[in-house]
Amino acid sequence: MYFYPCLLYVAGLLVAFAYDDISYKRVASQSHTIIGLGNEASNAVDRKTSTCMRTLPIGRNNPQKTVWWKVDLGGVYNIQSINMLFKNYDGYEDRQRGRFAGFSLYVSNTGVIQGSRLCYKNGPHDHLPPLNFTAICPESGRYVIFYNERYAGVTYPTGFELENVFTELCEVIVKGCRNTGYYGRNCDSPCPTNCKDSTCHIQSGACFMCKPGWTDIHCNKKCGDGWYGLNCSQQCKGHCRDGATCNHVTGQCDKGC
Known part of the structure; x- marks a missing residue:
């Protein structure tokens, strides 16, 4: 095939x-x-x-x-x-x-x-x-x-x-681009901060994947409330203090339970 x-x-x-x-x-x-x-x-x-x-x-x-x-x-x-x-x-x-x-x-x-x-x-x-x-x-x-x-x-x-x-x-x-983490015709534009492994599309700068806790084309949006981790695919568990949502990166309750 x-x-x-x-x-x-x-x-x-x-x-x-x-x-x-x-x-x-x-x-x-x-x-x-x-x-x-x-x-x-x-x-x-x-x-x-x-x-x-x-x-x-x-x-x-x-x-x-x-x-x-x-x-x-x-x-x-x-x-x-x-x-x-x-x-x-x-x-x-x-x-x-x-x-x-x-x-x-x-x-x-x-x-x-x-x-x-x-x-x-x-x-x-x-x-x-x-x-x-x-x-x-x-x-x-x-x-x-x-x-x-x-x-x-x-x-x-x-x-x-x-x-x-x-x-x-x-x-x-x-x-x-010989310099890792850069893109563009002159290899002088840094990939967005939250791109996984600091790699991105060499022409557009779009991230191939995001670091845990981030989403969107340029990985500049946090996971929605109640979600965290890689690809924002993990759902928060437990009861965070004062009804807060869990940390969008780690899934932990930053202010305790």
């Missing part, structure tokens, strides 16, 4: 240059590496387009069926876009595009796909992805993960390469 997030994506480096490159020379890893020098995961974040990572092939008749590559940004940052430059061979562009077709991009705080946010999914109704690809991805997270698969018994769209599907990423450029 394919999932199609409603996201804008464009080919090439069509990103705002005011945003910071937050993936340069960060720690990268991959699911498997083809034997030989010069195929390491770190090649995709060295800003040298002549060096590329390379994995073992995946395919219906290959031992490997899935592949992933990820970069650890070193902290939780507000992200704006992810640009990927895939390796090309003169005269074989369609083959290379077919190899990368169907890939997914995730943003994660833990480094594993489970529980991550899907940023982009190349599906059967999309064109084959360009070899210089940018996904607009206003998320926050510590890891960016590339994933692809080729399973036996699955019908893939026309144009998808099905055997000996090598993954060769030459550069992955994650753009965002």
Whole structure:
């Protein structure tokens, strides 16, 4: 089953240059590496387009069926876009595009796909992805993960390469705000005070989640009377003194019972 997030994506480096490159020379890893020098995961974040990572092939008749590559940004940052430059061979562009077709991009705080946010999914109704690809991805997270698969018994769209599907990423450029807790085209606007983990939408400043006790888009409203905690989802219990409501953050009676 394919999932199609409603996201804008464009080919090439069509990103705002005011945003910071937050993936340069960060720690990268991959699911498997083809034997030989010069195929390491770190090649995709060295800003040298002549060096590329390379994995073992995946395919219906290959031992490997899935592949992933990820970069650890070193902290939780507000992200704006992810640009990927895939390796090309003169005269074989369609083959290379077919190899990368169907890939997914995730943003994660833990480094594993489970529980991550899907940023982009190349599906059967999309064109084959360009070899210089940018996904607009206003998320926050510590890891960016590339994933692809080729399973036996699955019908893939026309144009998808099905055997000996090598993954060769030459550069992955994650753009965002290097200063944690900031957003805006120049990364100079602080996220609202009550945003959880000091992260917010890099363009609008809207909080992804609120700290306990707060609600609304910018987390500037207290929980309603009688409610407290994360997402204002917990109801006050007991009898606070003078009929007061409980603390909107802790749920306790500040003036006693």
